[in-house]
Amino acid sequence: MFWKKRSGGDDNKLVIFFASDLHGSTVCFKKFIGGAKFYGADVLVMGGDMTGKAVMPIAEQADGSYLAFSGGRTTTLPDRDEAEAFAKRVTDMGFYPATMSEADYRRLKDDPATQDALFRRLVVERVVEWSGYVGEKLQGTGVPFITAPGNDDFAEIDEVLRRSPHVQYHEMEVTELRGLEVLHCGGSTKTPWDTEREYTEAEYRERFDRLLPQVKDMRRCIFNVHVPPHGTVLDQCPELDENLQVVFNMGTPVQMHAGSSTLYEVIETHQPLLGLHGHIHEGRGNIKIGKTVCVNPGSVYPEGILQGVLVTLAGGEVRAVQMTQG
Amino acid sequence: MSTTSGGGDDKRIFLRKASGLIRMASPFDTFIFNIGLVSVGLGVGTIMFYGPAYYAGGNLLVACIVAGVAMACIAFGMITWTVTLPRSGGIYVFGSRSLPPFLALTLSLVEITAWLFYCAIAAYWIIILGVGPTLAMIGYVTGSEWAAGAAAGVVQPWPMFLIGSAILVLSGVILAAGMKRYLLTQKIVFVTALIGSLLLIVVLLGGSRADFMTEFNLLMDPILGVENAYDAIIASAKENGWGADGADWATTILVSNWAFLPLIGAAFSIAIGGEVKSVEKSQTYGMLGAIVGTVAIWLITIALADSVFGYEFLGAAVYNLLGGVGIATPTDPSITLMAGILTNSWLVTLLVSIGLIFWMWMWIPGMHTFAVRALVAWAFDRIAPAPLGTISSTRHTPTVAIVVSVIVTIVFMALFVFTSFFKTIIILIEAAVLAWSVVLLAGIFFPYTRPHIYEKSPIARRTILGLPMMTVACALGFAASQFYFWTLFFDDVAAGHATNQMLIVGGVFAIGVVFYFVMKAVRRSQGIDVTLAFKEIPIE
Numbered sequence: 001m002f003w004k005k006r007s008g009g010d011d012n013k014l015v016i017f018f019a020s021d022l023h024g025s026t027v028c029f030k031k032f033i034g035g036a037k038f039y040g041a042d043v044l045v046m047g048g049d050m051t052g053k054a055v056m057p058i059a060e061q062a063d064g065s066y067l068a069f070s071g072g073r074t075t076t077l078p079d080r081d082e083a084e085a086f087a088k089r090v091t092d093m094g095f096y097p098a099t100m101s102e103a104d105y106r107r108l109k110d111d112p113a114t115q116d117a118l119f120r121r122l123v124v125e126r127v128v129e130w131s132g133y134v135g136e137k138l139q140g141t142g143v144p145f146i147t148a149p150g151n152d153d154f155a156e157i158d159e160v161l162r163r164s165p166h167v168q169y170h171e172m173e174v175t176e177l178r179g180l181e182v183l184h185c186g187g188s189t190k191t192p193w194d195t196e197r198e199y200t201e202a203e204y205r206e207r208f209d210r211l212l213p214q215v216k217d218m219r220r221c222i223f224n225v226h227v228p229p230h231g232t233v234l235d236q237c238p239e240l241d242e243n244l245q246v247v248f249n250m251g252t253p254v255q256m257h258a259g260s261s262t263l264y265e266v267i268e269t270h271q272p273l274l275g276l277h278g279h280i281h282e283g284r285g286n287i288k289i290g291k292t293v294c295v296n297p298g299s300v301y302p303e304g305i306l307q308g309v310l311v312t313l314a315g316g317e318v319r320a321v322q323m324t325q326g
Numbered sequence: 327m328s329t330t331s332g333g334g335d336d337k338r339i340f341l342r343k344a345s346g347l348i349r350m351a352s353p354f355d356t357f358i359f360n361i362g363l364v365s366v367g368l369g370v371g372t373i374m375f376y377g378p379a380y381y382a383g384g385n386l387l388v389a390c391i392v393a394g395v396a397m398a399c400i401a402f403g404m405i406t407w408t409v410t411l412p413r414s415g416g417i418y419v420f421g422s423r424s425l426p427p428f429l430a431l432t433l434s435l436v437e438i439t440a441w442l443f444y445c446a447i448a449a450y451w452i453i454i455l456g457v458g459p460t461l462a463m464i465g466y467v468t469g470s471e472w473a474a475g476a477a478a479g480v481v482q483p484w485p486m487f488l489i490g491s492a493i494l495v496l497s498g499v500i501l502a503a504g505m506k507r508y509l510l511t512q513k514i515v516f517v518t519a520l521i522g523s524l525l526l527i528v529v530l531l532g533g534s535r536a537d538f539m540t541e542f543n544l545l546m547d548p549i550l551g552v553e554n555a556y557d558a559i560i561a562s563a564k565e566n567g568w569g570a571d572g573a574d575w576a577t578t579i580l581v582s583n584w585a586f587l588p589l590i591g592a593a594f595s596i597a598i599g600g601e602v603k604s605v606e607k608s609q610t611y612g613m614l615g616a617i618v619g620t621v622a623i624w625l626i627t628i629a630l631a632d633s634v635f636g637y638e639f640l641g642a643a644v645y646n647l648l649g650g651v652g653i654a655t656p657t658d659p660s661i662t663l664m665a666g667i668l669t670n671s672w673l674v675t676l677l678v679s680i681g682l683i684f685w686m687w688m689w690i691p692g693m694h695t696f697a698v699r700a701l702v703a704w705a706f707d708r709i710a711p712a713p714l715g716t717i718s719s720t721r722h723t724p725t726v727a728i729v730v731s732v733i734v735t736i737v738f739m740a741l742f743v744f745t746s747f748f749k750t751i752i753i754l755i756e757a758a759v760l761a762w763s764v765v766l767l768a769g770i771f772f773p774y775t776r777p778h779i780y781e782k783s784p785i786a787r788r789t790i791l792g793l794p795m796m797t798v799a800c801a802l803g804f805a806a807s808q809f810y811f812w813t814l815f816f817d818d819v820a821a822g823h824a825t826n827q828m829l830i831v832g833g834v835f836a837i838g839v840v841f842y843f844v845m846k847a848v849r850r851s852q853g854i855d856v857t858l859a860f861k862e863i864p865i866e
Binding site: 013027030031032034035037038039053054055056057059067068069074089092093095105108109115118119137232233236255284285286287300303304305306310312319320322323324325326 | 337338339340341411412413505506600706707708715717722778779781782852853854858859861862863864865866
């Protein structure tokens, strides 16, 4: 024989479509769900950070027009139709539009507590809406939708997603997937923004100490871990100062690594089949740590473009990794 | 239709603490990136070198303005593209969203082939227009036989190839060392090059035609064995056919090719679209600023050089030397050499030369970077072998893609140095201009063919004469790029249309098409459909 036949046929081939960090972008989320049919994926895995970052008040004025913020300046929307079109546009970009009177807007802007409550309500509403969309599109297809939380995800969405019959929401669990295992570990290491779910390296060590014993066969285990491994291209990003400004050295932006060194050690030591990561939007790429393939699709959600990764598994190995921009 | 106010109001947005993408490049960074790839000094060097010699009668100042206006139109089109699709990767990104996949790849391949060819040309020019004349001038001024011998030696084929290859390898090493080191070296090089250019202007401001003629004759009369070498060179060139009667619009348009060629670099920030913050502002200031700044420096330098050295002399000296006729200077009569003669100072010669060399150098890693980014993007999309996308685990740089780019440029360098055929062609620029032209043509229709993408663009609601801004901008850009495609086509000095050379251009396009379909077949056999990487997922 002049060639070696690969172990295992394609009978047990599994195509995973993975994306992460959509941050409230409805158009990207709908594309992600559409990716199952479009790419012929068997499984959809969302790496966390489903929730967005900004509420966009649309304030109704006495003359029937609306004021909103767009492109760095205040925009006047002349009528309700324009206001609704604006709301749809910003929804696609990941914002949460909130139509209100000018008086309500002025009260709200000086009331952080009420702002926060509004934020959380709108985030939950969108997650409910997305969960319904998952059911509408995936019901009967046999394609599961699997997700774990990112560091930016409010705790309020956990209950919504767990209750959804169409979403497999897991955190700090090891689950079964068509003969494979999936280890789910959300959140991230500490960030300058002090976000919802952040852990120290020591806490990550404890988390993996709890999860790793649950894995039966590491060679058939997929890590669905929001944070990427430290010191790789998957976690490279600009360093920020205490004012959240990019640090420059001799006129050059200073780069740093924001992933988890504990995770790197765990992958290097235990060699799982695959690592699915997100968190660092600039960290698009795929690498190998030992034999483990690790991917981060990155994210450009404000542009309405879905960055993803198609991973083909067969015969107990990663057969193909293909980056997508759909 | 909504209207906007220029601020003064509070920011009507409630933000929460959340992590996310940080874009780095500011308007100034973008400007530096572009003006470095224009290579201000190289532009002056080539315009003053080839312009008066081969385009006698052409007005160099008008030519620079014409090229600047045309490039501004092209930049306008590219700005609307990169604002609409603010991602890194240049025309590959734009083409993959608007054209059939095979064409997007082909245009990208054509483009990077041209830029890599320019890397080799820049290394060649560093030796011919920079190192050689500098050593010669130092030899004349100091009486150093070693310098004079070295000046003659470096322009021989093998030394030229080895030095050129070393320059290209150095660029690869810097890129492989990481983006941080690359950007740092580029900024140091930029400042040094700018100082060299400003010094040249100062030298020219302090000199006069009479000073230059005196110094030139003093130095060259004994070397050339004639009296009044300055006038003798002009006279012998005219006897051998050089010269024209007054200004000529057609010649001015043709000589503007030499201004247009480097100006293309002013739009190269499309390659880093994904890394630019405040993309609309940064790209607009970055591109248009680079064009305006470059043309301004050119106009000042050319006007002063004309005044001090004389248009006739500059043209005659190069015409004689390159044509092998009449009385010729013993080395290339570059502007560096002339400045050195004017001041009779080895230090000024050295500083001005270093400035010119550094301007040319800025092209090399810049062009390499452009190609490397495209290769990595192809590898990500699985239309190129996966190793091209491999990132070094220690340096975090795409080492394989860098090595491949450097090797390709060394091959181009060999072709340029060792074959007479490639030595005269810059025709690949026509192919690159054509590739940009196709993308700009696609941009005219983009707001209509991809409305769901265009409506998210910050310029989606802006119109000019009732048409989408992108349509108008890309139409202007398409017209300007077509203008220069045909201007280059009919300019046998800068590019031309000789049959065998056109076959090379056609061959590069053909290679791109074949490469795409071969990789598509290979990937299909591996169970990968490469077309998926290009397609937008429909929302049903």
